[in-house]
Amino acid sequence: MAKETPIINIFTYGLPYKLANQIYKEYESRLREAVFIITESKRYEILKDSMKTVELLLALSIFDKRVISNLQAGVKFYSTVSSYSESETIQIGAYKLTGDEKNKLLGVIINYNNILDNYGLSNGLTNYSVTKDFLLYLVNLKKAEYYG
Known part of the structure; x- marks a missing residue:
């Protein structure tokens, strides 16, 4: 029987090592904290039966904060610079960001947001600084699902 691949490995597959390692360490740290909070706090115990979902959404939220938000910033940066200077290519070091690449990034962002x-x-999934806020979002999401 094949061993199940952790969801965080799927999210970080193909990313540069330094970024993937950073995401993985944050995920591991927050997951330990989330498990502790869920098992020790009555307020969050509603999530005990949904630990796989918590793991998935935690990985997704960290991926969003570390990858998707940077893509959004790149698109916004390109749009701002090109509107002021009317340039079609922005060079950052040896890298050249073109309008076509900006549109591809925008397409990824739009598809991600549609999902x-x-x-x-x-x-609210990514708008947190402490793990308790993330878990509170999930509690509210679960209650909303339960009540209709």
Whole structure:
């Protein structure tokens, strides 16, 4: 029987080692904290039966904060610079960001946001600084699902 691949490995596959390692370490740290909070706090115990979902959404939220938000920043940066200077290519070191690449990045961002919308996930998924806020978002999401 094949061993199940951890979801964080799927999210970080193909990323540069330094970024993937950073994401993996944050995921491991926050997951340990989340498990502790869920098992020790009555407020979050509703999530005990949904640990796989917590793991998945935690990995997704960290990927969003570390990868997708940077792609969004790159698109916004390109749009701002090109509107002021009317240039078609922005050179950052040896890398050249063109309008076509900006459009590809924008396409990825739009598709990603559509996926989130299809599953009823909002910016609350990634709008947290402490793990408790992330878990509170999941508790509210679960209650909303339960009540209709």
